[in-house]
Amino acid sequence: MQDSLKLLHSSIQAIHPLSEEDWNALAQIWKPFEARRKEIITASGETERYLYFVVEGVQRIYYLDDQNREATLAFTYPPSFGGVIDSQLLETPSRYYYETLTPSRFIRATFVDFKPLAEQRQGIERMLRKGLTQTLSGILERLVEVQCFSSEEKFRKLLQRSPHILQLVPHKYLANYLGIDPTNFSKLVNKVKI
Numbered sequence: 001m002q003d004s005l006k007l008l009h010s011s012i013q014a015i016h017p018l019s020e021e022d023w024n025a026l027a028q029i030w031k032p033f034e035a036r037r038k039e040i041i042t043a044s045g046e047t048e049r050y051l052y053f054v055v056e057g058v059q060r061i062y063y064l065d066d067q068n069r070e071a072t073l074a075f076t077y078p079p080s081f082g083g084v085i086d087s088q089l090l091e092t093p094s095r096y097y098y099e100t101l102t103p104s105r106f107i108r109a110t111f112v113d114f115k116p117l118a119e120q121r122q123g124i125e126r127m128l129r130k131g132l133t134q135t136l137s138g139i140l141e142r143l144v145e146v147q148c149f150s151s152e153e154k155f156r157k158l159l160q161r162s163p164h165i166l167q168l169v170p171h172k173y174l175a176n177y178l179g180i181d182p183t184n185f186s187k188l189v190n191k192v193k194i
Contacts, residue, residue, distance in 0.1 A: 004032065004105075005030065007079045009023060018124065019123055022123040026124055029113040030053070030108065032105070032107055034103075034105050035057075035103070036100065037102050037103050038101070040098070040099050041083075041099065041100065042083060042094055042097065043094070044093075044096060045093050046093060046094055047092060048085070048111070049110055050109065050111065051085070051108065051109050052081065052082035052098075052106045052108045053079070053082070053108070054076050054105075057102045057103055057104025058075060058076070058101045058168050059077070059098060060073075060076075060099055060101055061076070061082075061099075073096065074177075075101075077168055083098055083108075101170065145157055146179060151180045151188065152191075155185070155188045155192060158177075166189065
């Protein structure tokens, strides 16, 4: 647990440095959690109750439409935060699934514990706001890629952002994430010099 908290601490400090008092208060609310491969941690229709911090493994957030078509929206892996954050913060049922792709270890905090800390401690609130702003910026950048970039440009951009992703995530999920046919994705893997 101590190693997980150290990893969390360095990730938080990179977003917004916390005072020792704020960090000590925040560190108290995290508990270890493990999940098997291909386990749905949060399902559509459930309200997300936890903020996850990924210590080990790879997960994805995806949407399932009424025709059972999947749209992979995001991947999480160490060291990053995970979960269906809009469901948690808005306290509404999730429209998305949060699933492990590999066996995974986390530390997680309940929203019931996290919310009062963010409301009472300005440093934690600022860290949350900065983290959400960075996430929103990444989402907007991804929307531009989805709407304006060719398949090869999307593939290259993904590799620039996360050069190790081809080794972490099964290619069928990466193809889905990029909105590329799996056969064309395989061609890109062989064509594009990494």
